[in-house]
Amino acid sequence: MNGTWTLTKLVLKRERLVVPLWLLLLVALAAGQVQRYATGIPDMAAFAREMAANRALTAFAGEVHSATLAGMAVWKNADAIYTILGLIMILTVVRHSRGEEESGRAELAGAGVVGRLAPLTAALSVTCGSAVLAGLLTAAAMTAVGADAAGSLAFGAAITAAGLVFAGMGAVAAQLTQTARTAIGVAALGLGVSYVLRFLADGSGVTALKWLSPQGWSHLVRPYGDDNVAVLLLSLAFTAAALALAYRLLVRRDLGHGLIPERSGPAASDRLTSPLSLAWRLQKGLLGGWIAGYAIAGLVLGALATSIEEVARQGAAVEEFFRRYTASPEATMTDAYLWLIVLSLGYVSALYPLLALLRLRNEETSGRAELLLSAPVSRVRWVAGHLLFALAGSILVLAAAGLTMGLAAGAPGKVLAGALVQVPATWVLAGIGVLAFGLLPRAAVAISWAAFLFVNLFGEMLGPILGIDYWIAKYAVPYPNLPMVVSGEPFTATAVLSMTGLAAALTVTGLAAVRRRALI
């Protein structure tokens, strides 16, 4: 454990900008929602009743536990907070453990007076510490905006617990694989499974399923309802077990190695003949993972469609719901649910092209791009190889989900069309990725993640919290402007074409910038 404190200070220094930013984001999502509902909802009891009856929405947000202002605000955003925090925890812990090992920096540090366990301990202290801070700050902010103190503390505890669980999951994944990217993939798979289990529990009404999901444990606390913090013993036990496993694996393996020993490969290759074939080698794992994940998510979420009950079309909140997610008076609750799901899959799919394009930046900073470009390969040809996967891959990922979901829901054509309609919106994000890589390469990683979070949160959550109504905020992000072909809107090409045009313009500008800039 020697050197843990020194390494912890190093991690803190490297995280000094990022951690405060996401803490602010999470606190704003929680406390901001209270203020938003304080003025926006005249009849909280009716609102709570209507929301509780809406299976499509409770699938996303969870059950309604408390018809109070704070209770409803938590209902709206808690699941997003648990999940975003989980993702941040995974990224942070892997970055500072496996990421450091992969880069060789851990070797430099490990040669100093540093215990074997110190690097992981330092990474975990900062990660878990910031999860505790997220809980405390949220509890304080909720109390400050007038919420019940006990409920706010319970909510804060639920947030911290969700963070700890995924920090533990990330720590285990970081021991298993040799690269940080694969470790993030493995842990993100855990996050995804946990999300879907909780979603199924609330969407199907089989709430017992929640006990299988870490996010579900935090939901079971029921903040501002019965504040059942004892459930979080499960989260703590899970975290403790995960950390014990991570440390056990750590002491048994060599620095820089995973659990699976490296095997030899071919001594020569006839297939690697072009930048495109190299891009395929580098991209196929990511693409395959996304396609598999989306196919399974589509299957599970689609199967749920048949059990979504119709709701009475009465009340302001129900009307608003149908106004947002359907475009025809004949559209059923199932239609609204299916559109909501393809829309959500669209939102999340925005991450795929961004990650695919960030490989380019990784190639550049590692010096591999230098080697490749010293051969007769133009910059555009190099970028185009990866861009092809980002763009065509987006189609494949969404089509995979559309196919399985349509089959499971018994409406294959309609759902597949709905999933494919999302593609141009995802391409806009790809365009942003190329532009960032071309114009501001050093900030490309930050810009990509910020763009992903912005697109996912602004329309429905952050915009309204900042006082911009949904019906205006939605124009700042692509997805809500797509034709709702699943829920009664006839297909029109305007939005699809203009987004494709925007994506093309961003991409071309980015490519031009890549051609003109120095390789750094």
Next chain:
Amino acid sequence: MELAIEVEGLVKSFGRVRALDGLDLSVRTGEVHGFLGPNGAGKSTTIRTLLGLLRADSGRTVLLGGDPWREAVDLHRRLAYVPGDVSLWPGLTGGEVIDLLGRLRGGLDRARRAELLERFELDPRKKARTYSKGNRQKVALVAAFASDAELLILDEPTSGLDPLMEAVFQQCVAEEKERGRTVLLSSHILSEVEALCDRVTIIRRGSTVETGPLSQLRGLARSRVTAELASPPNGLTRMPDLHGVKVDGNRISFEVDRTRLDAALAELIRVGVRDLTCAPPSLEDLFLRHYESAKAER
């Protein structure tokens, strides 16, 4: 074509730091040209500019008769590059990387590839992430030597190789030269430079300080003189042409420019000489003089 590389007054700044400040470099076709300078002098920046990875702020840069920025792709068909810090795709084997780079450069000689793998004792079936620094360099070297390129640009290519492999490397470069290829070799290993290079260019703080054949550079340098005199050499220490003068009783040692050697010896003879050695500058002296003055100016 007389010159393979022609650089005049090359300037490149990164923000406020001027990495290259009017650098000149000319490499003749068919020669092995040593490119030397202390760490941070701008060797890699020059090479990256020659490869069209960086764009020069000003100055003339001609590579194989073309503009390295605008005609990068066409020019790269005719050259092979080995970076100083070779980074490979971790999931690819060494053999796959060699084949990829070879194909991109327009094919490689299978027989020569096999021969080089044997000479460099490289296992091409291993994944790149398991290679040491030296083995990664071997991968890039095999790919470069097995290619058909007319110009090899090598940026400190042997910094991770063991002495045996260093010898193999020197043989390979000598063979390349025999086949009429041009080599730009950036290096810190003086014996390597001495053994391989026809001409050298020494740079310091982004500009060229010396360039020419090694023999000529030696001629410009100072000789070290050590003498045992008949009496203490009191007046001698004040001669302006002598550098690094050390006096110990009747013994004196100093450095002197070769053009001033006559005058210095005449002074010694005036005092009376009992014993005398006069050594030509070693390559180390030559470089140390430039490197150390770089340090003094920092």
